Amino acid sequence: MSKQWYFDDFVPGQEIELGRRTVTEDEIIxxxxxxxxxxxxxxxxxxxxxxxxxxxxxxxxxCSMMMRIVVDGMRCEEASMGSPGLDGVRWLLPVRAGDTLSVRYVTKEVKASTSKPDRGVVFTTWIATNQRGETVCTIDGMAMFRKRPEGAAD
Structure with a gap:
């Protein structure tokens, strides 16, 4: 079983490889x-x-495929509180049938909430590459996570 992610687990500079997914022409269409x-x-x-x-x-x-890879690749169902939005999306190269996308989740900044001490915001960049290692899409955004409850395992 993979790790359960909480706000406390994210540190600036951290890179998490999340998985891969191959796209078909039928699903593109x-x-x-x-x-x-x-x-x-x-x-x-x-x-x-x-x-x-x-x-x-x-x-x-x-972007939707990237989201699926993030959800499947991170166990954060106990801590994820959604997102207040995105700062940017860049489509750098076309994605074609047969391409296999891999997503890396890069933590840029973490900010604990001052008004709600049980949570914080993680600022991230998601980087999708194809099977040749070419970057096809980046997403800059943020996500809200609960802090680790007392007694919860690391």
């Missing part, structure tokens, strides 16, 4: 058909004629 129906996401013929030369994942699909 299904996601985009519902949420981002631009031709280069949903139409193979139109995508082949686009600047991308083929179907690519929506950036929002890439």
């Amino acid at each position: 299904a996601f985009a058909t519902q949420f981002d129906p631009q031709p280069f996401h949903i139409d193979k013929e139109a995508a082949a004629k686009s600047i991308y030369g083929g179907v690519i994942a929506s950036g929002w699909h890439t």
Whole structure:
């Protein structure tokens, strides 16, 4: 069983490798058909004629896959309190069918709440790379976590 993460476990500079996921063309098209129906996401013929030369994942699909990798890769169900938002998202390279995404969770800053002593905010950068080690997407954001309760194991 993996570690349960609490606010107290995060330190600036920490990097956590979270896992990987391979994307298929069917899921790229299904996601985009519902949420981002631009031709280069949903139409193979139109995508082949686009600047991308083929179907690519929506950036929002890439972010959603990254979120899934984060949730699956970190045990924080007892401590996660959601997020007050993102400071930035960058889609640096297209994600294509057959690509395997890996996500690294980098802690930039931790800030204990002064008004609510049971929690704090962790400022992070998520970095998604493909199977060639190329960075395809970064997300700068923050997450709220509970502090470790008294008596909880490290």
